[in-house]
Amino acid sequence: MARIKENDLPKAKLNSNSLQKALRIFKYATNHKWKFFVGLIFLLLTSATALAFPKLMGMLVDCVTNKDLDQANEIALLLMGVLALQAIFSFFRISLFVNFTENSLSNIRFALYENLIKLPMSFFSQKRVGELNSRISADISQLQDTFTTTIAEFLRQFILIVGGFIILGSISPKLTLMMLCIVPLVAVGAVVFGRFIRKYGKKTQDKVAESQVIVEETLQGITNVKAFANEWYELQRYKNKINEIVKIAIKGGQYRGYFASFIILCLFGCVVAVVWYGITLTIKGEVEGVGDLISFILYTTFIGASFGGIAEMYAQIQKAVGATERVFELLDEKPEAISTTIDTANPIKLKGTVNFCNVAFSYPSRKEIEVLKAVSFDVAFGQKIAIVGPSGAGKSTIASLLLRFYDIESGTILIDGKNIYDYDLETLRGNMSIVPQDVILFGGTIKENIAYGKPNATEDEIYMAAKQANALNFIEGFPEKFETIVGERGIKLSGGQRQRIAIARALLKNPSILILDEATSSLDSESEKLVQEALEILMQGRTSIIIAHRLATIRSADQILVLDNGIVSEKGTHQELIALENGKYKNLSTLQFTDF
Incomplete structure (x- = not known):
């Protein structure tokens, strides 16, 4: 989705309900609220000096008729004083409004990002990244412009119109x-x-x-x-x-x-x-004299200009109220119960036994389609279990449920004999690691991407993880070695190199449960060999759940589950399943022309 331009932002109707929602922004002003109200005082003073200017100009012109040079000098000095005051008042008004706005929006940006990053996967599966980016960029920018200048200018123009008409009425x-x-x-x-x-x-x-x-x-x-x-x-x-x-x-x-x-x-x-x-x-x-006429013309000019500007400012305020509503819609979304700080002193280490008991699940966006139907299986500590089946059978869904990306509809998932919903998310996900088919790296260095598995890792730990992941050779081949920038989403690295960085990251995390989601399916033979060797090291001493299309990579699994249409249709070792006459696993093997 293309980034929404600020001019294209929808407007909200201004009523008590929408304004009440918009005023929630003051909650994020914290101890900066006073700056807004003091800014309003300077706004009133700025408007007052602006209204005094045409009157004094008229009095100055009247000095020609009266031929009073001393009075002209006094009024001219007074006018310069009024202009100086207006300049000072304007400076403080703008400075205070900018200070209030930037501090408030900084708090909103952080609160929005904090809430966004803690929202469950069910939210992200129904939203587009471009739309969310727009909330943080275009909507916040609209608020920034409005609170910095538009509201102040709108009020100033309104005061000029009302005050101007009162003064005009007194003249004629x-x-x-x-x-x-x-x-x-x-x-x-x-x-x-x-x-x-x-x-x-x-x-x-x-x-x-x-x-x-x-x-x-x-x-x-x-x-x-x-x-x-x-x-x-x-x-x-x-x-x-x-x-x-x-x-x-x-x-x-x-x-x-x-x-x-x-x-x-x-x-x-x-x-x-x-x-x-x-x-x-x-x-x-x-009309008393030429001075009053000049004052009248200047006030008329002020009022005409204010009428011209106030309509556009009103439209901008409508957009800002709409932007505020959309921002607070995201802030009101219920986040996952996950901490934003890591307790590195006392991490809880799980053993890694897994039990699925009659688990049923449908995705929130497709509730009518039951992806899993009463799925049950057990994985003992240190076992390698493989899940195979056609596309859409629910293989990757099992990994998502294990990580608690989504809530199950019925059944139970146990880890070490304890319901996964009884663990806090930091403990649960802190003991798991996933190596996906399409590895997406962050745009920093190789070192930063490996250390993502353990942000407080030492240089030696990162080096050892890279070595065990078969990544050291290609890393040391780069001039900058571990400081090599990988580019957006890791675009500067090949698929096999990205996979080995992901394995190094998983090794550094040292998880109890490892999930391999078709980790070698998109690689060439040479890369697959290197990645497979690294995966064998990674799987040692931990529970491994392997989701695979290429059956050649899972023949050594302790147990193979065949998922079909949301149920476990076959279960056993490679030898047991290949011996089943007309079995689905055997048919899949035949289709892949694998020589067993």
């Missing part, structure tokens, strides 16, 4: 009424027109993005384009798209032209109308 009720009839309407019209033009501009951007997709697809699949001699087809496809861009852009240009004409004719026409009517009232003596 007639002129105020006339201004009220035209200026706000034209300002709102300009906002609506401007928003329409922005939407049209977005259409152009979308079409440009679509044309870029064509270029990207063509270049990525250039082999196919060349092989089919379809250069003409791709050129035509691209030409059609850029022709669409031209049409929309020209249309958008025309609308921008209309908008410019609208601004010149209507907005400046309103100013002319207000000035004309003000002069008329001044000549008639209904």
Whole structure:
């Protein structure tokens, strides 16, 4: 999923319920709340000095009529003082709001990530990574902009509008009424027109993005384009798209032209109308003097600009409230009962016997499909048990249930004779390690990836784990050795190298129960040999559960389970199962052309 742009964020209706939810952000302000309220005081002071400016400007102009130079000097100094105060008040307002916002959002970001990382696998199986990324990036950014500037500006503009109208009414009720009839309407019209033009501009951007997709697809699949001699087809496809861009852009240009004409004719026409009517009232003596007229025009300009800005700010606040609701939806999700700190002093070590007793399970997203149906088996300490069967039979599900990624619907899973739900998750998962088919490494160094199995491991322990995992040779072949960056998801390493890093990681963890989920199925013969040798070392002295497609890798297992349609249809050693006439295991062996 593409990252949601802030402009595309949905808006929430502003009502008491949505605002009450949004105010929960103050819970994360902790001891920084006072900064917001002191910032509001400076906001009021900023607005007050802004409202004083047009009045003083009018008084300064009146000095021309009165020919009073001393008064002019005093008012000019007063104006400079007002501007200096406004600058100081604005500095503290912005600084305090930014300080409050950044500290609050830092706490929200951490709380969101902490809750997210502790949510159960059932949550992640129903959510897309792109959507979750958007919550942390676009939604938080929207909150950042809103609390840093938008709310403050919205309140400031609102105060300017209300205060401006009160002062205008005191200068000339007639002129105020006339201004009220035209200026706000034209300002709102300009906002609506401007928003329409922005939407049209977005259409152009979308079409440009679509044309870029064509270029990207063509270049990525250039082999196919060349092989089919379809250069003409791709050129035509691209030409059609850029022709669409031209049409929309020209249309958008025309609308921008209309908008410019609208601004010149209507907005400046309103100013002319207000000035004309003000002069008329001044000549008639209904407005005291030129100074009051200048003040009136400045207040009108302030109010018109505020009307224009406040509508956009209101829309931004709606988006922020919507973003807050989505962020708190994640924060309200119930996490797993797992600690975020590790007790390295007294880790509980399990022996590693496993018993599945009539376990039934369906995935939360597909409750109508029963993946496991009354599955039962026992694994003694130190045994190697293999689970085979067709795709979708439930093999990997057994590993997920053992790790308590999901809750079972019925039956019991015991480890060392104790129900797995009686263990805390740190103890349970701390005694297990999984080596999957598709190993995903973190983007740091080889050393960091191996140490992920035991973050406080010594250099010697990491070195020994790499050696036992048959990884030392290729690691030492890199110039940076253990400090080699593996790249995103381990992309700089081959599949076999990634597998051996994962085995080294598991060795370092020293688990009681080892789960191998088709750990060699995607490797070439040479890599498989090296990985298999490392796995044999890894499986020594611990309970091992091997999920496999390639039956050649499990012939030495102490017990083989054949899963089919959610049940254990066959159970026994390789020799016992191969001897079953028309057995599923025997049929699977035949299909793989394995020479037994």
